[in-house]
Amino acid sequence: MSKIWIMIAKRLGLGVLTLFAISIIIFLATELLPGDLARSILGQSATEETVAAFQRELGLDQPAHVRYAQWLWGAVQGDFGTSLANRRPIADLIGTRLANTMFLAIYAAAIAVPLSLILGIMAALFRNTWFDRGANAVALSAISFPEFFVAYILIFVLAQSGLFPSMARIDSTTTFADALYKTFLPALTLTLVVTAHMMRMTRAAIINLLASPYIEMAQLKGMPPARIILVHALPNALAPIITVIALNLAYLITGVVVVEAVFVYPGLGQLMVDSVSKRDIPVVQAVALIFAAAYVLLNLLADVLATLSNPRLIHPK
Amino acid sequence: MTDTKFGQVSRRGLIKGATAMTAAGLILPFGAGGALAEPKRGGILRLAQGSGSTTDSYDPATWDSQFVQVLNTARCGFLTEIAPDGSLVGEVAESWEATPDAKVWRFKIRKGITFHSGKDLTAEDVIASINYHRGPDSKSAAKPIVDPIVEITTDGPDVVVFTLEAGNADFPFIMSDYHLAILPANDGKIDPTSSDGCGGYVVESWEPGVTARLRRYENYWKPNRAWFDGIEMTAIHDAAARQNALITGEVDVIDPVDLNTVALLQRAPGIRILSTTGTQHYTFAMDTRQAPFNDNNVRLALKYAIDRQELVDKILNGYGSVGNDHPIGPSQRYFNKDLPQRTYDPDKAKYHLKQAGLDSVSVQLSAADAAFPGAVDAALLYSEKAAAAGINIEVVREPNDGYWSNVWMKKPWSAVYWGGRPTEDWMFTTAYAAGAAWNDSFWDHPRFNELLVAARSELDEDKRRAMYYEMQEIVSNEGGVVVPMFASYVMAMSDRVAHPEQVAANWTLDGFRAVERWWFA
Numbered sequence: 039m040s041k042i043w044i045m046i047a048k049r050l051g052l053g054v055l056t057l058f059a060i061s062i063i064i065f066l067a068t069e070l071l072p073g074d075l076a077r078s079i080l081g082q083s084a085t086e087e088t089v090a091a092f093q094r095e096l097g098l099d100q101p102a103h104v105r106y107a108q109w110l111w112g113a114v115q116g117d118f119g120t121s122l123a124n125r126r127p128i129a130d131l132i133g134t135r136l137a138n139t140m141f142l143a144i145y146a147a148a149i150a151v152p153l154s155l156i157l158g159i160m161a162a163l164f165r166n167t168w169f170d171r172g173a174n175a176v177a178l179s180a181i182s183f184p185e186f187f188v189a190y191i192l193i194f195v196l197a198q199s200g201l202f203p204s205m206a207r208i209d210s211t212t213t214f215a216d217a218l219y220k221t222f223l224p225a226l227t228l229t230l231v232v233t234a235h236m237m238r239m240t241r242a243a244i245i246n247l248l249a250s251p252y253i254e255m256a257q258l259k260g261m262p263p264a265r266i267i268l269v270h271a272l273p274n275a276l277a278p279i280i281t282v283i284a285l286n287l288a289y290l291i292t293g294v295v296v297v298e299a300v301f302v303y304p305g306l307g308q309l310m311v312d313s314v315s316k317r318d319i320p321v322v323q324a325v326a327l328i329f330a331a332a333y334v335l336l337n338l339l340a341d342v343l344a345t346l347s348n349p350r351l352i353h354p355k
Numbered sequence: 356m357t358d359t360k361f362g363q364v365s366r367r368g369l370i371k372g373a374t375a376m377t378a379a380g381l382i383l384p385f386g387a388g389g390a391l392a393e394p395k396r397g398g399i400l401r402l403a404q405g406s407g408s409t410t411d412s413y414d415p416a417t418w419d420s421q422f423v424q425v426l427n428t429a430r431c432g433f434l435t436e437i438a439p440d441g442s443l444v445g446e447v448a449e450s451w452e453a454t455p456d457a458k459v460w461r462f463k464i465r466k467g468i469t470f471h472s473g474k475d476l477t478a479e480d481v482i483a484s485i486n487y488h489r490g491p492d493s494k495s496a497a498k499p500i501v502d503p504i505v506e507i508t509t510d511g512p513d514v515v516v517f518t519l520e521a522g523n524a525d526f527p528f529i530m531s532d533y534h535l536a537i538l539p540a541n542d543g544k545i546d547p548t549s550s551d552g553c554g555g556y557v558v559e560s561w562e563p564g565v566t567a568r569l570r571r572y573e574n575y576w577k578p579n580r581a582w583f584d585g586i587e588m589t590a591i592h593d594a595a596a597r598q599n600a601l602i603t604g605e606v607d608v609i610d611p612v613d614l615n616t617v618a619l620l621q622r623a624p625g626i627r628i629l630s631t632t633g634t635q636h637y638t639f640a641m642d643t644r645q646a647p648f649n650d651n652n653v654r655l656a657l658k659y660a661i662d663r664q665e666l667v668d669k670i671l672n673g674y675g676s677v678g679n680d681h682p683i684g685p686s687q688r689y690f691n692k693d694l695p696q697r698t699y700d701p702d703k704a705k706y707h708l709k710q711a712g713l714d715s716v717s718v719q720l721s722a723a724d725a726a727f728p729g730a731v732d733a734a735l736l737y738s739e740k741a742a743a744a745g746i747n748i749e750v751v752r753e754p755n756d757g758y759w760s761n762v763w764m765k766k767p768w769s770a771v772y773w774g775g776r777p778t779e780d781w782m783f784t785t786a787y788a789a790g791a792a793w794n795d796s797f798w799d800h801p802r803f804n805e806l807l808v809a810a811r812s813e814l815d816e817d818k819r820r821a822m823y824y825e826m827q828e829i830v831s832n833e834g835g836v837v838v839p840m841f842a843s844y845v846m847a848m849s850d851r852v853a854h855p856e857q858v859a860a861n862w863t864l865d866g867f868r869a870v871e872r873w874w875f876a
Binding site (some may be wrong): 072076077078079080084085086087088089091092094095121123124125126133134186188193197198200203204205207209282299300301302306307308309312313314315318 | 408409410411412413414416419463491492493494497498499548553562564565566589590591592595599600602603612645684756757759760761793803830
């Protein structure tokens with residue numbers, strides 16, 4: 039087991055380096071964007087004088103590397119600073135939104151992951167039957183539509199009839215049950231978008247193994263198909279499935295800005311878009327780091343679980 | 356000056372009779388339509404707007420999007436207010452008067468106004484609030500309009516005296532600008548991060564870019580305003596989501612309405628569309644210093660080569676009116692009614708091209724939907740129609756991001772929107788005066804500049820009108836801006852919401868004051 043711990047430590051170290059590299063890339067990328075915060079906020083009303091005064095006040099007149107160093111020094115000490123645009127502490131700004139994003143991601147994952155595993159296993163079990171074809175067709179259609187289209191269809195069918203609210207407005211006073219009800223449509227949209235990927239991978243990974251000699255042996259012994267798949271094939275198919283699930287979970291955290299916009303859900307995506315368009319670099323940096331950390335941690339988790347599911351990886355020769 | 360003064364005298368007479376000046380805005384024939392009833396108190400108005408960003412703040416120097424404009428108009432008071440009929444009434448200022456040269460203005464501050472914190476509003480607060488936008492360290496978007504103020508002093512506890520560098524008969528109008536909110540001062544400075552204000556609504560919570568909750572200020576000084584008990588403002592950027600929110604009854608008012616689907620929305624039961632045409636206009640501004648735009652014949656050819664009615668029909672879906680190549684709207688005081696309307700005329704365009712010594716001309720027109728909704732389509736329609744006159748317009752689609760810093764006033768010809776200004780002088784001074792920061796055609800016309808200064812302090816109404824008429828003619832015939840259309844503000848609301856028959860058109864949502872002026876039927 040100690041090998042696992044060493045691997046985790048190594049990967050975490052690399053993860054920190056990755057985050058550092060990402061912060062530089064994000065900073066440079068936002069620097070490359072035309073215009074700056076002062077011009078973006080003043081918009082059409084910007085004049086040279088007021089832009090200069092704005093830049094002086096926020097320290098934007100300093101060279102880029104100085105600003106980056108200042109930001110990094112604060113960030114290392116756990117201080118992500120304040121938003122340049124409205125002087126609010128970034129921790130406050132991100133706090134509730136991160137919680138909202140995580141809530142929606144976990145909600146969607148709680149529906150999507152079991153659903154796609156069950157559908158994938160059943161599709162493998164009843165492969166090439168009407169069930170398999172039907173499940174595949176539905177899942178592939180759902181993933182082929184753009185998210186906003188799926189969202190609009192759900193609103194048209196489920197919200198305009200009054201079953202569910204079209205806006206997923208939640209705040210600190212919303213109870214858990216109420217939040218589940220209000221965010222059902224966005225969660226369902228995300229479920230429809232991510233299910234196909236995980237389900238198809240589950241099905242393919244299992245079917246891939248069904249041609250292996252040990253499965254044939256099990257079949258020859260007269261084992262029932264359900265037992266073959268669940269007990270013999272599935273454990274060996276876990277590694278690719280876990281990887282795909284991890285990627286989809288990362289997507290649920292980082293890639294849902296369109297769904298947030300359609301359902302007016304206050305998550306991190308909208309914050310990121312607003313901050314990029316206003317060149318509010320400290321906020322962009324903080325959100326980008328959260329997104330990057332989500333990818334790094336979920337990938338690490340996937341690798342650890344995949345390793346654990348495979349004794350050959352735990353005990354290499 | 357007499358016109359403004361007369362206006363004030365009659366207004367003062369009105370105040371003597373009415374309980375408050377603001378009642379003037381509401382003394383209107385009610386009951387003309389079924390929805391218009393006597394205003395009554397109560398209810399929480401849920402308002403969804405298509406703007407609002409996480410980066411919004413309480414700082415009046417930065418207010419730029421509709422969400423903050425409406426929020427802060429509800430939260431704050433201003434020296435003056437533009438009434439629904441376009442006239443000026445007092446708000447924090449009870450009355451005002453000027454020296455005959457319109458250079459020194461004395462504003463009498465209304466007694467008995469308190470901030471939400473309980474502090475009484477004084478002349479010091481007014482001075483600090485306006486000073487915040489002045490001076491070399493000002494980062495305010497309103498700096499150019501308060502720059503002509505040389506000095507602000509008090510004269511007694513409730514009189515503020517503004518001294519201007521030159522006479523300006525319209526100065527009280529400028530004091531109604533949405534940036535110039537009167538905020539509580541501490542040691543001669545306002546706190547731009549505070550939520551305190553003296554308007555009809557107290558900010559209970561505001562998560563920028565998401566929602567704001569306001570409750571009625573119980574000590575609000577206007578007796579006939581602020582009917583709703585509370586306001587819940589939500590930012591819904593997606594046009595379809597906004598419409599869905601209204602249709603499913605989750606909000607009461609949405610603004611703006613997507614013009615492509617307004618006809619569908621109109622058919623939904625229980626929903627009313629409201630549109631107001633005021634000063635908002637869309638333009639194509641040319642850099643008149645650069646060839647070929649430095650030749651007025653080329654500019655005229657371009658003005659004749661655009662099919663204005665087609666743009667109003669297709670881009671605005673009929674919610675607007677054609678423009679006449681100057682920025683003054685038909686509802687404004689000195690709109691030139693005698694100026695013939697310019698129409699699409701390829702022959703005249705060809706004629707002017709020939710005058711310029713050209714058979715055909717190729718120009719690039721930069722557009723993005725950030726300039727105004729549908730700007731790229733408008734530019735393409737323009738290009739299509741202009742081809743008949745031998746004008747080859749290449750439409751350059753620019754990124755929305757950074758449009759105002761990298762395209763507008765940088766590229767030789769670009770699409771622009773103007774919210775417009777309530778007075779002729781303000782509009783011309785902002786965007787047409789030589790050397791003005793936003794003179795986006797870099798236009799310098801000696802006669803126009805001379806008239807602009809003369810009209811600003813002219814006291815005789817007829818003379819003033821004649822000057823503004825001439826200025827509109829000059830801009831229309833020699834200016835560097837094609838003004839094809841005036842765009843209406845289009846909102847939609849549930850039929851539970853009622854509003855006075857006359858709705859202000861100086862800005863959207865009843866001049867940003869819908870939350871204060873409207874009520875639940």
